[in-house]
Amino acid sequence: MTPEEFITSYETALKTQDWKVVAPLISENASVTFSNGIVHIGKENVKRAFEKNFSVIKNEKYAIENITWLIKDENFAVYVFEFNWTGIIDGKSVSGNGIGTAVLTKENATWKLLTEHLGRKSN
Incomplete structure (x- = not known):
């Protein structure tokens, strides 16, 4: 798997809203910062956070786009991106978007998410 293929797999896994599908893509040392700070x-903490989101946001559609690679080598890759999502919370349609930075690391010949920082777009 290439770093580009990782992003596609990660986006697809998030769309399932199933931690068992997402988990193989996450490093044991992962750190995730949501746009709420x-x-x-x-x-384990990332798992709890994702599962909470999965339980609150129903029918979520998540997209990663406008990817810019900052560095890619044999063991690390860093990219910035835009994201957007839609879903249903408490019966109401909701949506959000923002910008993100992600660091991938190669562990046992497999790309994994080491850190992801999601933020809000400035107006």
Whole structure:
């Protein structure tokens, strides 16, 4: 799998809203910062955060786009991107978007998400 293929796999996995599908793509040392500023460190904490989102947001559609690679080598890759999502929370249609930075690391010949920082777009 290439870093580009990782992004496609990650986006597809998130769309399933099933942690068992997402988990193989996440490093044990992962850190994820959501756009609300809350930081989740360690795969177990990331799991809890993702599962909470999966339970709250129904029928979520998630897209990663406008990817810019900052560096790619044999063991690390860093990219910035835009994201957007839609879904249903408490019976109401909701949506959001923002910008992100992600760091991938190669572990046992497999690309994994080491860190992802999601933020809001400035107006």
